[in-house]
Amino acid sequence: LFRSETTDYALVAPRYGTNQELIDLTHSLRKQGIRTVLDGVFNHTSTDFKAFADLRQNGPASAYKDWYFVKSWPIRVEENPNYEAWAGFRSMPKVNLKHPAARDYMLKVVQDWQEQADIAGWRLDVANEVEMDFWRAFRKAVKKQNEDRWILGEVWTDASPWLEGDQWDSAMNYQFRDAVVQYVANGRTTSTEFWGSLMRVHFGYGPAVSRNMLNLLSSHDTPRFVTLCEGDAKLALLGAGLQFTWIGAPSIYYGEEIGMEGGRDPDNRRGMVWNNATNENPFLQEYRALATLRRLSPALQSGEPSLIEANDADRTLVFRRGTENQGVTVVVNRSTVDRNVAIPAAGASRAYIDLLSNRVVSVEEDTLSINMPPLSLAVLAEDSAAMRQVRSHVHRARAGEVSLP
Structure with missing residues (x-):
């Protein structure tokens, strides 16, 4: 501006x-x-701002003499500036x-x-x-x-x-x-x-x-x-x-x-x-x-974060973002190889979906297991009609379609 x-x-x-x-x-x-x-x-x-320009012209008689941090008179701009300037740049005198x-x-x-x-x-x-x-x-x-x-x-x-x-x-x-x-x-x-x-x-x-x-x-x-x-x-x-x-x-x-x-x-x-x-x-x-x-x-807009697992050996990370009404689980694979990540199932649902892909992850013995490609991220939510609709909007947006409800 x-x-x-x-x-x-x-x-x-x-x-x-x-x-x-x-x-x-x-x-x-x-x-x-x-x-x-x-x-x-x-x-x-x-x-060149009017206050500093006036100061350069009129010196200590200027009405703007206290607008800047001048160390001596007359003001020098070209060589050895004698005023405070941002990061020492003579073209930007500090107000x-x-x-x-x-x-x-x-x-x-x-x-x-x-x-x-x-x-x-x-x-x-x-x-x-x-x-x-x-x-x-x-x-x-x-x-x-x-x-x-x-x-x-x-x-x-x-x-x-x-x-x-x-x-x-x-x-x-x-x-x-x-x-x-x-x-x-x-x-x-x-x-x-x-x-x-x-x-x-x-x-x-x-x-x-x-x-x-x-x-x-x-x-x-x-x-x-x-x-x-x-x-x-x-x-x-x-x-x-x-x-x-x-x-x-x-x-x-x-x-x-x-x-x-x-x-x-x-x-x-x-x-x-x-x-x-x-x-x-x-x-x-x-x-x-x-x-x-x-x-x-x-959940992603305002949900509180909580750690599920940080696996330093596998270079994976799992955390939850949740509100009173909704929660999602974020799974990260920072490694350069495929990783299978096992996550405790938080709810009663027997299946989860990745909102960023077409994957459906089943729950077995209260654990959901997801294969994560190298350098990838997944956002998991309990499978439901509402979450499938969200995923549909996400996929359409990826294709360049405007599909927000």
Whole structure:
């Protein structure tokens, strides 16, 4: 919208379009059931932003002299900058959001865009580097007219200090990503260690917050997950399967759903390869199936996780996601060979179905046994007409048909 080096918070960057086009887009998307979250950069501006430009011209006589952290006068930009800047990049001077005028300006930016466009929330860039008092005021401004607006902060470590109900609603869950990368892409952790990593994050935040965490595998700041898997489609889709079956909100970085690769920035920011978004693309097929299954499964949306078995020797993992009314069992084979996984039957049903395939698994002596191909994931549910209907929708979605009830 404004880009990381913002020159005008009231104007969409011309390379992206016009203000009216953005406003129209948000309303059009809303009609199609898609909500718009803006990416807000409040920690820093560009050196061409009006406040900093005035500061460069007028020095300590500028009305904006307290908007930034200037160490001496006159301001130097080209060589040896004498002001605080994000990560030391001279083109992004850091804003003093403790200063009332700077704080009020940024809050007005938020209110103005919320009044003009259909905004469902904000993703906050380098949010851990901004004063907490600003985020408290920000939350009040965002929630004033609509309590349901979502506030998502960028932080790479534990976000607990910001998730106590007075600042953000959610955070980018890089801890989830790290766990999946180590277990799936790199194969460096055991099933027990992987489960432990997931549960430490889950219990650290608590169930209510965990349900709102943004679970990602890739972002504009990391190598793409497919590349970390060295192009192995089975590994990459196993990671996606865990992303869609774990508690929290799956976040798909553009192109992941078609298998795009990319190393470190800027390689991970290649243009979208639209020609690969075909019904024949196995990545797109599986992402459609996973997204449909999650949308139709209350257990996967909000069910609590519980461990059934972590087998480190076989590199398999079995866990349950359950609500009062529904439960599913997720079976993972991280090994590179077939594994037969035996699971205690939780209910009275004598048969289970895999919601991601055509398999039916019978129960014998209170145990269900399923053969898992290498690098695969299954989602098992007690066989019933309702679950068969869910599976039918999943299969149709995989084929490119829209079939949500």
